[in-house]
Amino acid sequence: MNITDKVIENHGLKKDEYKNIQKLLKRDPNFLELGIFSAMWNEHCSYKSSRKHLKKLPTKGKQVIQGPGENAGVVDIGDDDAIIFKIESHNHPSYIEPYQGAATGVGGILRDVFTMGARPIALLNSIHFGTPAHPKTKSLLNGVVSGIGGYGNCIGIPTVAGETKFSETYNENILVNAMAVGHAKKNKIFYSKAKGVNKAVVYVGSKTGRDGIHGASMASAEFDESSEEKKPTVQVGDPFTEKLLLEACLELMKDESIIAIQDMGAAGLTSSSVEMASKGSLGIELDLEKVPCREENMTPYEMMLSESQERMLIILEDNKEEYARKIFKKWDLDFVVIGKTTDTKNLVLKFNDEIKGEIPIEALSSKAPVYDRKWIRKKLPKKEIDIKKLKKISLEEGLIKILSSPNYSNKDWVTSQYDQMVMCDTLLKSGSDAAIIRIHNKDKAIAVSVDSSANYCNSHPITGGKQIVCENWRNLISVGAKPLAITNCLNFGNPENEKIMGEFAECLEGIKEACEYLNYPVVSGNVSFYNGTNKKNIFPTPVIGGVGLINNLNTYLSHHLKEEKNNLILIGKTFGHLGQSCFLKENYSISEGRPPEVNLLNEKNNGETVLNLINKNLIRSAHDVSSGGLITSLSEMAMSAKLGLKISKPRKLRNPTEYFFGEDQSRYILEVKNENLDKVQKYLKNNNIFYEIIGSTQKKYFEIEGEMKLDINDLCKINNQWYNNY
């Protein structure tokens, strides 16, 4: 095929990028080579717009075994155990075909984790949809949830936590982010760096079809009317084959056969082979006629760019071929040596002994473009809302509005479609601040949570970025886990737009600041740009996935109230910040003002103190106070236990609306038995923690003295009805 301007444009390459390719090759690329450049140089694989900013994130720490740059991040959890985890987006495919898009998103992130030698032990997801009234929302929600469940349930890994949100900003561009967490032995972690010349390059897994060709470049393009025509890129997930691939890989990993291993994700065979060679400063030569194909007459171009799922590339030690082949045969999977490593530092593609393409590896990796895109700062919004000017709403009315809204409704409709119990190590399931998964056969566990707050990030990205790391940190603390590290999925609009690029840069500044202060490093992540349609971009939506450690199974907590007549203590100061609050949004449809301020000093001090109290077994239940404010958090504690509580009259000077709905940060609610109250207070005072004893638990009624009193069963009903009526 002739390489015309149109062909170049269709490959998502800019004119000067094409010139750059000619320079690097010292000639014109042929069609196959152009395709390969296009796959490697697009945003999704090259991180060309984000790399400069991502470099600033803190990635180190005593607990970090492997930071960003590998298939997933690795943290140390003591003994000889390591946790391997990562989050990834599958937004565009899920909008086009929600079931398969979400399913293959889960499949993809699982491969990232088991390719490093981990047995996956938990799945999480963060899914964002348009407003419920939007004509597409219902079927997207249905498709995505059953796709996530369909894959995870079938492969037998529990889906234990996540978030489901609705906002008009996602009307034309939903977000589907999936996170996988795995467990490995510290001395059995596998990397993607090739070593040695003339080593066998082995293709394992499913056959290659024409599906997903140019998926990566689709993920790097804005949507427009023609996106529907990009249909052939839809991939169908095959969780059954993935299960076989998982077991076969883990079986092979028991031995010392593997030099390097890499899953074929975005840009399939191209990116996996280039990445392995590039990391090892080697070349790689492939005989494409050997690639197992599902369709007849597939061209080298199609083979190199196909994104067929459930495939891996392995570089084997000498003399291990037969041993490895046997394992894959047992699991009924293809196993073919398709090439070898070389010292030429070139990617050489042969088809029936003819060289069809030859590209220096460097040109595809380190010499890929990096952009320092222009960006502008966002001003801190001035306007604060004067609630005295709004129509007065009682606490009861305000709370009911929140609890019955799609965003705050009970998520059982979603989570009951996921197998949360398989593997029998789920100590705490969805519906808590964080899920807790026991390390199999051990007396320790990890806690996991994913969080985002797009409204805050949109209003003021630096604060939003900081806040979301802190909220995630708080969620882990609340269940008694020591936060270790995070992964992040950065969902943003078009980076070529200065305003959007600014949101990105500033959110990252906020994330960086919080991570540094809290010693909560970033060990893996994913960037998804171009979320938007026809110049309308989504709100900046960084999603943070955190992992924490519980060293002793006797000290973890849920937020379910435990028994009557215990004290309720509120940790942290309440100023009554209502800007960007859920109260204003749900009751008045106002989304103005600035997000609540984040004071990292208090955040850290409050969090560490709460964690210590939990570890001393002085707390019966704990919950962080986040969106919806104090009253919403209290109601969640009460509803989950079907137990009541009574909060004493707020002090005179305070406006009850601000006090109960304000979203001030760094706060927790603790349930404390009478017998421990003195000890707890003393400890709080010694650590200079601001706290208030706000009330106590009781039977049946959710009560705020002088303001409201509701039967807890009625509250549950209100909270449970939305999904069932949708």
Added chain:
Amino acid sequence: MKYSVTITLKKDVLDPQGKVVQNTLSNLGMTNLKSIRQGKFFEIDIDENDSKKAENLIVEMCEKLLANLIIEDYKINKLK
């Protein structure tokens, strides 16, 4: 009027189900099986005597619900 509708995966779309069924049949000794693809089948009975209108209705059902047009094709057959 009665119609039947068959829904099949588009040509290049992966058919994991068909694949597994094919392997199983081969393992059961049916080695001269070349290929098998799995789809859906519907028998629809509607209260409409005008066959033009009836057919339009069936098309609408297929497009709106029965088929996932992104990965599937459908075919309509009149039964009686």
Added chain:
Amino acid sequence: MKYSVTITLKKDVLDPQGKVVQNTLSNLGMTNLKSIRQGKFFEIDIDENDSKKAENLIVEMCEKLLANLIIEDYKINKLK
């Protein structure tokens, strides 16, 4: 030779899927839908020129694997 096979639930067997599809279609306003039943559809290509033998093979596939004879009926169609 190519065959198609349709597999449908026996008359007196509950068809939860068909029921839901029927409700959904009614809710979409297709009120003159009398009934809809869902089944499976297979397109099978076999390497056998004797149509008698071929058909026997297809029958065997249906009986051994494709259909659950306790609850399902199958029908074979020659395509070409």
Added chain:
Amino acid sequence: MRSSVIVFPGSNCDRDITVALEKMQFKNEMVWHKETVLPKSDLIVIPGGFSYGDYLRSGAIAGKSLIIDEVIKAANGGCLVLGICNGFQILTETGLLKGTLQRNKNLKFINRDVFIKVVNNKTRFSLNYKKNQILNINIAHNEGNYFTDSKHLDELKNDNLIAFQYCDQIGEVSDETNPNGALENIAGIYNSKKNILGMMPHPERMIDNNISNTDGCSLFSSLLK
């Protein structure tokens, strides 16, 4: 007691059931589906999961595997056989148990803790339960909607072959407490000789107070006697 857990490609509760059996002092072996001989066993367990992806009909393809012939032989010879979830589906596909498991009535996968009651406590699987004892137990399936013809249903009732029924906290059996649409709220059944039990709920998930409760233990301990 010696037990064998049959592992199919796509089984995913095989580890969980093994943990449970070993905790309850069974001498357990995992048996890969391509084997043609069963180790000598007093109990055969077909675990939950998605054998062969459940791609044709749940349990259909596993029902045609090599090892299944051995399972059928053993079962006919009186060996105890327990099929859980996908295992139940496989047993109906082999004909060892009658009836079939259809899609859940809401066409969605359901994972939840439900209540079931022990209808017959006089079998090798249930003698450590009290009659009508209520268990709180986890279900996780797409196809748990039990269906059978009326003749067999009568047989199930008359011969006391219903093992468990979905119910509420106090044992009331009603449509509201039926999670998946199963006939008569049936959650598990026996064959006529009562040496084979198929059930949708997961007793192996209920053996540890840390993660759930211990309502499943008595099933395994009954078998030990």
